[in-house]
Amino acid sequence: MINNWIFGNPEWFGLLLLLPLIWWLRSRGGSEVLIIPSSAEWHKPSWMKQTRLPVALIYMAIVFCVLALARPQKVEEKVEVKQEGYDIVLAIDLSPSMLAEDFQKGGVRLNRLNAVRPIIQKFIRERKGDRIGLVVFGGRAYTMAPLTFDRNWLKKQADRLETDLVEQGTAIGDGLALALSRLELSRRDDSAERIGAFAVLLTDGAQTIGALKPEDSAKVAKDMGIPVYTIGVGTQGVVPFPAFDPNSGQRIGTERRRFPLDEKTLKMIAKETGGQYFRARDTNATERAFAAIDKSQKIEFEKQTRLKKQEHYYWFAVPGAILALMSLLTFTSISLISNHTRRAINGI
Numbered sequence: 001m002i003n004n005w006i007f008g009n010p011e012w013f014g015l016l017l018l019l020p021l022i023w024w025l026r027s028r029g030g031s032e033v034l035i036i037p038s039s040a041e042w043h044k045p046s047w048m049k050q051t052r053l054p055v056a057l058i059y060m061a062i063v064f065c066v067l068a069l070a071r072p073q074k075v076e077e078k079v080e081v082k083q084e085g086y087d088i089v090l091a092i093d094l095s096p097s098m099l100a101e102d103f104q105k106g107g108v109r110l111n112r113l114n115a116v117r118p119i120i121q122k123f124i125r126e127r128k129g130d131r132i133g134l135v136v137f138g139g140r141a142y143t144m145a146p147l148t149f150d151r152n153w154l155k156k157q158a159d160r161l162e163t164d165l166v167e168q169g170t171a172i173g174d175g176l177a178l179a180l181s182r183l184e185l186s187r188r189d190d191s192a193e194r195i196g197a198f199a200v201l202l203t204d205g206a207q208t209i210g211a212l213k214p215e216d217s218a219k220v221a222k223d224m225g226i227p228v229y230t231i232g233v234g235t236q237g238v239v240p241f242p243a244f245d246p247n248s249g250q251r252i253g254t255e256r257r258r259f260p261l262d263e264k265t266l267k268m269i270a271k272e273t274g275g276q277y278f279r280a281r282d283t284n285a286t287e288r289a290f291a292a293i294d295k296s297q298k299i300e301f302e303k304q305t306r307l308k309k310q311e312h313y314y315w316f317a318v319p320g321a322i323l324a325l326m327s328l329l330t331f332t333s334i335s336l337i338s339n340h341t342r343r344a345i346n347g348i
Contacts, residue, residue: 008071008309015066019059057327064320068313076308085129086196086297087147087186089179090120093203093233094163095138095170097259100204102239105283109240112204112233113161115283120202121158123290125151133182134158137175139167139209147186171210172262176201176217176228176269183226197226198297200290201269204233206262218269227275229293230266234259235281 007013094113103115124132134144134157142165145157176199183197199221207214221228241257244250263279270277276296278289 004075006073006075006309008073008311010070012066012069015069016063019062023059054327054331057323057330061320061323061327064316064323068315068317068320070313072312072315073309074312076310084195085131086127086198087131087133087183088127088197088297089133089135089147089182089199090123091135091137091141091175091179091199091201092116092120092144092161093138093170093172093175093205094136094161094166095203095205096163096168097170097205097234098163100234100239100241100257100259101254102235103283110283111242113163116202116233116280116286117158117161119283119286119290121155122287123294124154124158126294131186133179135175135179135182136161136166137171137178138163138165139169139171141171141174141178142166143178143182147182169209170203170205170207171212172201172203172205172207172265173212173214173217174210175203176214177212177220180217180221180224180226184224196297198275199226199228200231200293201228201266202231202233203266204259204261206260206265214265214269218272221269221273226273227297228269228273229275229278230270231278231280231286231289232261232263232266233280233286234261236261 098113099111101109101111103110103112105115131147131149132145132154133147134154136142136144144161145154148154179199179201183199186197218228238256238258240254242251243253243255245252263277267277269275276292278285278292280286280289
């Protein structure tokens with residue numbers, strides 16, 4: 001291989017060894033050497049004295065044809081990653097309590113949603129090979145993004161996460177049930193080989209509304225064999241919360257409010273389904289939670305190298321055919337002129 005070029009059938013180069021032999025036999029003026037029809041005429045003195053162009057052309061044509069038969073190929077190495085991974089649905093609580101400002105980063109106070117958003121985006125970005133979907137819930141549950149490989153689109157959807165996208169309330173059971181339904185649908189899709197599925201449930205409260213209880217959704221997840229990793233966000237007790245003007249909706253200050261977190265239920269869901277529960281009281285704890293989930297449900301992809309070969313025999317086959325045709329035409333033309341001249345001389 002030279003600079004990614006190889007020959008598919010290099011054995012044809014053996015024919016080139018015959019060219020010196022043909023040249024030597026012709027130079028001795030012995031037996032006729034048949035290269036192409038009527039080529040025996042080439043060794044005649046009358047022909048040789050006039051021109052060697054047809055012989056040179058046919059030799060060049062033979063060289064080009066041999067190169068074509070040897071099949072020059074350009075080789076491109078491609079590394080393929082076996083497309084297998086997990087199906088993951090993130091069920092994210094968007095109830096108003098996610099506006100509580102009990103997180104800090106770099107000395108700046110953040111509400112819970114703004115604190116976890118970049119962590120969610122990082123998790124999505126680094127889960128290469130996995131299909132990820134987003135489900136959001138408040139008083140009701142909605143699919144924000146179905147399972148997809150499109151990381152850019154998922155990032156845009158994560159950027160849109162706001163508490164006013166859903167009705168007020170905390171329907172944890174409904175949010176988890178919708179996430180499970182998206183994973184159930186993925187089992188009917190054969191577009192990529194999946195080795196498993198799991199859900200991540202992120203909430204900062206307790207069930208206040210909804211058609212399904214968290215316990216019921218946990219039982220469904222257990223029956224489906226889908227682990228659910230639960231993350232309880234925020235600190236317990238009284239926390240700072242933005243105060244809004246009821247008429248204009250503008251923020252007018254900060255008040256202190258208490259938002260209970262049902263850790264018992266979240267731990268139960270994780271235990272029953274084979275997942276884990278994480279307590280995320282600050283940004284660092286939230287990052288560690290997602291890092292632990294990433295580590296526990298991670299696979300190493302098998303890289304396979306494949307050689308892609310492009311045939312380029314036509315680069316030599318076409319010129320070889322043209323040279324052979326030129327040789328034949330040149331020989332025919334000179335023969336006609338020679339015969340015409342001979343007849344003219346004999347007629348004098």
